[in-house]
Amino acid sequence: MRGLSHRLHRFDVKQMPYVLIAPFFILFTIFGLFPLIFNGVVALRTWRLDDPAQDGWAGLANFERLLTDEDFWNALYNTFGIFVLSTVPQLFLALCVAFLLNRRLRGQTWFRVSMLLPYITPLTASTLVFLVVFGRDTGVANWVLSLFGMDSPIDWRAGKLQSWVAIATMVNWKWIGYNALLYLSAMQTIPRDIYEASALDGASSWKQLWRITVPMILPVVIFTVVLSTIGGLQLFTEPMLLDSNPASASGGSNGEWQTIAQLIYKVGWKNLNLGYAAAMSWALFLIIVIVAVVNTLVTNRLGGGKR
């Protein structure tokens, strides 16, 4: 008996920790890591959902096709256009809102919670609302613009720029409050005596914002830049639902706002060419890594960081 309980105790101390972390590693390996790697294999094969018999190695054919695929370059162009129109105003306005929130406020918790309304709203639901807001004939957006003296209503689905602006508006609406809270939490960790010292030097609070607050929260700014790069370059729901027939995944009658994530969906599950869709996913992965690194460096430089 003594031996058994001793063995049990040994097991509890030596092996139990592995039992506790095993579920995470097993599930993550199967459904997270393996698909990422297997995706590389699929990209090198002919893999059609409608014709399994065609299955076979394709070498780099999928990637070669990518280089000359007009749809891909168009989608890449759109993705970047929307990305710039959404990320830059989003992070700047988030900074402004965080600056406003970073005061002694009555109803502080209430204000913070209310900033999360857009974040918590399902993306499909809010996108469907914006669809109505950006209607050509009776949309609220055109009505507001008409109040400012614009007489001919904009057809938001008719061209690249206006559809990008509409989509970027949806993205900005959703993420400004969320990013503002991230900035706010970083702002509140700045030691108080730094402000005291700069006040003695006669810095105004506007100057304090740019000379103290922003440089001090730079790590979080970089973090949000990386996050919005990863999210922004994979934009899917908004462009999908903006289509008058969402199921087509075409992103406008001439692909005005078709993003890469949307094109991957179309190639994979409308054209049923999974091999080519996998190659596109890898290309997108590579692009995200490059852009995230570049953006980090640029933000660091702009924010006055060393190096």
Add this chain to the structure above:
Amino acid sequence: MSTTTEDRIAHEPAPAARRNRIKPSMSGRAPQDTPAGKWTYLLLGLTFLLSIYPIYWMFVIATSTDAALAEIPPKFLPGGEFMKNLDEVFSLQDVYFAESLVNSVIVSTVITVSVLFFCSVAGYAFAKLRFRGSRILMVMVILTLTVPNQLGIVALYILMGYMPGEGGWNGSLLAVIVPGLVSAFGVFYMRQFILGAVPDELIESGRVDGATTMRIYWSIVLPAVRPALAVLGLLTFVGSWNDFQWPLITLGGTDYPTSMVALFDLASGNYVLYRRVLAGAFVATVPLIILLFVGGRQIVRGIMEGAVKS
């Protein structure tokens, strides 16, 4: 402080003459100790209105007739047609709206409970138990935080086709639930929290009393990490409720969608009525608004503590 900061922001870009008037913040108080002025409240109020307007507008259209959409200036007050619109949504064939709500509740609940359990035991192991390789394994967890899983979506679809059962898992809720059962962020978050919230002495004294590892988890760790469980649970529930791309791929076109996929179906097709679409959207949004109302404090805290990847 006659010239408040808010004043200046509101009038940017300031003309040179005005800029000279800007006084230093002489009090030397940190911003968070400075009482907000009227401009701060005004601008925050405006931000709030812009945040809530689309949700309110969704409700207005959801409660109105078709004619409401054409009104200029836009209709401001809700109408009385909500039940009628909703009734139409629920009775639409090919959309399966009622089933989709049930499915979303199942998916989000199972995923949330599972994430809370698996991530808290793994976080406990990483924070408080000694075992070989714990450091390198934790680094692996952190590395996986940065990989966007969406990029493996094609291969995930193929993999689901090979899962046991007739025709694999595509088109069944299993395909949506199982990949969500654990989260790297959850493990990381729970580990950080347990490190700070559970003193080593408490664990040691449990050991001396002869408690097993799991016994210590139940009676010492779990009660101490309840706040973190609330945060992680809320963020996980919201994330899985709102998930769209993967459910669309694997459940789209079946008669077993989640509510996000059902909304997509509602908005597709040749004959789309927005009062219907937005009535459905509103129903799918309400549970989350209730969650924000009840657990808003926790969600804010979770996000501000760096709870970022959901």
